[in-house]
Ligand SMILES: NC(=O)C1=CN([C@@H]2O[C@H](COP(=O)(O)OP(=O)(O)OC[C@H]3O[C@@H](n4cnc5c(N)ncnc54)[C@H](OP(=O)(O)O)[C@@H]3O)[C@@H](O)[C@H]2O)C=CC1
C-alpha cells in the first residue's frame with residue numbers, strides 16, 4: 001500500500017486526511033507533520049493518524065503532500081530537500097506555486113505533481129485538478145488520480161491553467177457558502193426563523209447541485225424552468241442583473257486568478 005505524509009495539516013491537509021480515511025484508507029498508511037505539538041495531539045485524537053517529523057515523513061512515505069500556505073513554502077522545502085528519498089513523489093496543494101519552484105528547491109529529478117483540490121474532499125466530493133511537473137511520469141499522475149479519486153473527482157489540466165482553476169474550483173466552495181449565507185439572511189429579512197431559512201436554502205442548494213450534476217442540462221435551461229412568465233423568479237433575476245451580480249462574479253474570480261499568479265511570482 002502507498003504511504004502518504006501530509007506536510008502541514010491545516011484546513012486542506014486535515015480535509016485530505018479525513019477524506020482519505022472516509023474513502024477507505026487506513027490510519028497505518030497516513031501520517032502528517034505540523035508545527036505545534038498541541039495541533040499534532042488534536043489531529044491524532046480526531047483522526048487516529050500519527051504525527052511525524054519531516055525527516056521521518058521523508059524516510060517512510062512514498063508520497064509527500066505539501067499543504068502549507070504558499071508564504072511558508074521555502075523553510076519547509078529547505079527542511080525536506082536534504083532528507084528526501086530519491087524517487088519519492090512530491091504533491092503540492094499550494095495555490096499559485098509552480099512545479100518549477102519545487103524542482104528548483106528539491107534534489108534534481110524529483111517528480112512533482114501540482115494539484116488544486118477543494119474542501120468538499122471532506123465529504124468525498126472534491127474537485128481536484130492535477131498537472132505534472134517536468135519529472136513526473138504517467139505512473140505518478142495515475143497514483144495521484146487514485147489518491148484524489150478516493151475523495152472526489154479529478155481532472156488533468158495543463159499547468160498554465162492552474163491559476164484559473166484555483167480561482168474557480170479551489171476557492172469555489174467559498175462563493176457558494178457566501179451565497180447561501182446571504183440567502184439565509186434574506187430569509188431573516190422576510191421574517192423567517194433562522195433555522196427554517198437555513199433548511200430551505202441548504203436543501204435548495206443540494207437539490208440544485210444534484211440537478212446540475214445529474215441532469216446534464218445547461219444551467220440556463222434549469223433556471224428557465226424555474227422562471228415562470230410574470231412570476232416571482234423573474235422579479236428576483238431582474239434585481240440580480242440590476243445589481244451587477246454576474247459582473248461581480250466575473251470580477252471576483254478574475255481577482256482570485258490574479259492573486260494566485262501573484263503568489264507564484266513571489267517566489268521567482
Ligand atoms: N483551504 C482551502 O480550501 C485550500 C487550500 N489550498 C492550499 O493549501 C495550502 C494550505 O492552505 P490551508 O489549509 O487553508 O492553510 P492552513 O494555514 O490552515 O494550513 C497550513 C498548515 O501548515 C502548517 N505549517 C506551516 N509550516 C509548516 C511546516 N514547516 N511544517 C509543518 N506544518 C507547517 C500551518 O501551521 P500554522 O498554522 O502554525 O502556521 C498550518 O497548520 C495553501 O497553500 C493553500 O493555497 C488549496 C486548495 C484549497
Ligand SMILES: O=C(O)[C@@H]1CCC=N1
Nearest residue numbers: 095166169170171172
Ligand atoms: O484562499 C486560498 O488561497 C486557498 C486556495 C484555494 C482555496 N483556498
